[in-house]
């Protein structure tokens with residue numbers, strides 16, 4: 083996120099905003115601030131509340147700041163990859179915070195090293211964008227960012243900080259979200275509108291695909307690339323799982339979209355049962371939607387330990403397994419003797435779901451009918467969600483019947499791609515649904531390697 087707050091310490095506002103964006107990344111957190119002359123930066127491994135001490139803010143001065151919570155899609159989970167990243171280029175110093183994944187970053191990195199002698203201190207694609215922007219041709223930041231848009235392939239929503247201004251941009255297809263809000267005489271830009279709410283800022287609108295916003299000398303300018311939004315491809319998985327339910331995205335509240343998806347799931351996969359429960363938290367709205375549509379009562383049936391992170395975005399399998407065991411507890415008083423419809427938002431690797439089903443059976447569930455509020459995930463994401471490799475994706479390797487047996491459910495029903503698109507209005511608006519269909523919005527030549535920018539060990 084980025085904040086321009088005249089007369090205030092922008093870094094403190096970013097700090098509070100980052101709490102609202104914690105669900106988007108839990109590996110590291112950082113803030114860069116500018117007082118109009120120089121940029122200072124603090125980034126560290128861990129959650130937002132672990133990454134900052136009060137004394138850190140004495141250096142993060144000024145009315146301009148950007149911040150980031152990291153969830154790695156390129157490069158390992160280590161301090162050097164914590165964002166914002168600071169680079170030095172033809173146009174001076176620049177700090178950058180990025181969400182997304184740039185597919186051609188290995189080639190661009192080589193070009194930047196050869197052409198500009200750029201020195202890389204991280205193994206992320208985000209640093210490639212930062213160097214590219216800091217050396218891009220053009221008189222204005224709009225021109226320089228447009229030049230980057232022509233070169234970068236993949237997904238990027240970003241904020242960048244110069245000593246005297248703030249830049250925000252979204253890729254030509256608008257794959258990852260970004261929105262704009264007003265805060266008194268200033269502005270806030272964030273991946274999700276829930277971060278604006280935390281600051282008391284007013285949601286204005288989404289940043290358009292291909293749009294560049296520049297805040298300099300107290301005013302905000304906007305320019306949209308001529309190719310911006312011709313074809314749109316907002317990640318539909320943001321609506322299903324990733325975004326917070328209180329965020330507004332694509333013109334609607336995520337919570338309402340998830341309820342509508344749950345209702346569609348009930349129409350597609352009805353079942354004779356006593357109770358609907360959701361796998362908390364991201365499936366709760368869909369479970370309520372399923373219950374309303376089917377007329378089967380809804381109840382909480384699993385309690386989530388809120389202090390365990392999202393297992394799906396933990397960086398490795400061992401941590402994911404440990405996370406699942408600590409994550410849920412069933413409510414036997416509610417579940418015992420019941421024929422349950424269990425609504426889950428998605429099945430990625432299928433490692434969490436068997437544990438959930440067996441927990442419910444041990445708590446006395448008579449039947450477990452699993453309903454998944456997303457189509458089967460058969461293709462990896464190369465655009466900013468580190469789901470898994472094709473080998474790890476359960477639906478890429480097993481039939482639906484094999485998956486049902488593997489997870490131990492009595493029946494299994496996935497939402498169809500058609501049903502999903504009907505609810506979100508996708509065929510008209512244009513969404514990315516590549517992890518379900520394999521139709522990538524950008525050309526994918528090779529299996530993307532998350533560690534493509536790591537230096538080989540000597």
Ligand code: SF4
Nearest residue numbers: 317319463514516517
């Ligand atoms: S492939 Fe799936 S997760 Fe990735 S951007 Fe597309 S819809 Fe989102």
